[in-house]
Amino acid sequence: MESPLKVLVIGSGGREHALLKACLESSLVEKVWAAPGNGGMAGEAECRPLDVEDPEACVALAKDLEANLVIVGPEVPLALGVADDLRETGIAAYGPGKDGAILESSKAACKAFFKKYDIPTADWDTFTEVAPAIEYLGKCSLPVVVKASGLAAGKGVLICESKESAEEAVKGMLQGGSFGASGEEIVIEEFLTGQEASIMVMVSGDKYVCLSPSQDHKRVGEGDTGLNTGGMGAYAPAAVVDDAIMEVVHRDIIGPTLEGFEAEGIDFRGTLFVGLMINDAGEAKVLEYNVRFGDPECQVLLPLCETDPVQLMWDCANGTLEPAEVKFKKQAAMIVVLAADGYPGSYSKGDPIQLPETLPEGVSIVHAGTKLDDNGTLLSSGGRVLGVVSLGDTLEDASAKAYEVCDAVGWDNKFYRRDIGHRQLKSES
Ligand code: AMP
Numbered sequence: 001m002e003s004p005l006k007v008l009v010i011g012s013g014g015r016e017h018a019l020l021k022a023c024l025e026s027s028l029v030e031k032v033w034a035a036p037g038n039g040g041m042a043g044e045a046e047c048r049p050l051d052v053e054d055p056e057a058c059v060a061l062a063k064d065l066e067a068n069l070v071i072v073g074p075e076v077p078l079a080l081g082v083a084d085d086l087r088e089t090g091i092a093a094y095g096p097g098k099d100g101a102i103l104e105s106s107k108a109a110c111k112a113f114f115k116k117y118d119i120p121t122a123d124w125d126t127f128t129e130v131a132p133a134i135e136y137l138g139k140c141s142l143p144v145v146v147k148a149s150g151l152a153a154g155k156g157v158l159i160c161e162s163k164e165s166a167e168e169a170v171k172g173m174l175q176g177g178s179f180g181a182s183g184e185e186i187v188i189e190e191f192l193t194g195q196e197a198s199i200m201v202m203v204s205g206d207k208y209v210c211l212s213p214s215q216d217h218k219r220v221g222e223g224d225t226g227l228n229t230g231g232m233g234a235y236a237p238a239a240v241v242d243d244a245i246m247e248v249v250h251r252d253i254i255g256p257t258l259e260g261f262e263a264e265g266i267d268f269r270g271t272l273f274v275g276l277m278i279n280d281a282g283e284a285k286v287l288e289y290n291v292r293f294g295d296p297e298c299q300v301l302l303p304l305c306e307t308d309p310v311q312l313m314w315d316c317a318n319g320t321l322e323p324a325e326v327k328f329k330k331q332a333a334m335i336v337v338l339a340a341d342g343y344p345g346s347y348s349k350g351d352p353i354q355l356p357e358t359l360p361e362g363v364s365i366v367h368a369g370t371k372l373d374d375n376g377t378l379l380s381s382g383g384r385v386l387g388v389v390s391l392g393d394t395l396e397d398a399s400a401k402a403y404e405v406c407d408a409v410g411w412d413n414k415f416y417r418r419d420i421g422h423r424q425l426k427s428e429s
């Protein structure tokens, strides 16, 4: 390894703050920058302005900083080929190239990949024209899921309870431009029931390591009610993914996927995020693939790695991963997201935030939508604003410590779900 490493973290959310913290804690890292970063990241490392959707600017910054590892947090730069461009200039990048990123940037391409490599998923078909899509809807049972194929920041999935609302969704996407170019092709899919879980697979060509299974909480309200959000909290390990399910994930999902990568000539070097739906009979199907760490899952998974996660990313970026050597802590981790009142609808920005001066052992705060004003005051600047991350010997311990800190954050417009981890906590009590 070209130790010590100079690392550039691209992105500005809670996930990227967790990646930055991992770099700051790593003995392999001599220097780390974030671009563009946020209010919390700016307090811990040098942040550089960057348009993450401009691949040339990303490469130019990495070159300028003489970074020898670039960790690409979000999906959009990956879909634009930033990792390819970095590798072409001789800079190691953690994140797949455009050919791997298509699994997230085109749900239609991802579904075709599932079919070709026999990966279990919901029944579906893809359409670019309204008439055949509506004919297909006639054969579907309700509810039915209508998805914009392209990137839509997690908002392009509509679960339709009636034939009329499904037709409206189809027309909205294909004729009305409701998701712009991302909705010019759609996927209509069978509705799956069960519990969702996320498996982050760190892939290095034909080798991989799975981080602990985790569970996000996408709905805004307690008891998993209300609108979908970017994620209101997560925990790991998620016991719903038991050993039997994990065996199926290795055998029927990851194995065929890596064979598919080889057959398609895709040299994937980054995170493959397997979004699972597990039904009551314990059968798992893939809801989606993403090609980057989940947010907020990343914030609980990196602290659970006993092996330095920067080592893992470096090895994946260079194709030198040795899975047998990877170790995880035997603890539980939880993140509770503090959001601005009103999110995911409209909410205020620019509210001052007072963080607690001390934190219990094992607790840290990651920033997402924050910024520092000219006087260094911390202000809210987004919908999901902070995450309280807590490690404990049990999930109950982690939860108690996390909520103690959530209550102590001084910010008038904060709200958070009080039931993160409720399924597992209920089954453990
Ligand atoms: P996706 O971006 O495809 O993962 O969809 C976002 C969210 O929509 C998922 O995390 C699920 O909560 C929900 N969803 C997507 N597809 C389905 C499906 N086929 N059945 C039930 N829920 C789904």
Ligand code: GLY
Residues within 6 Å of the ligand: 154, 216, 230, 231, 290, 293, 294, 295, 296, 297
């Ligand atoms: N936590 C879900 C995602 O990152 O897409």
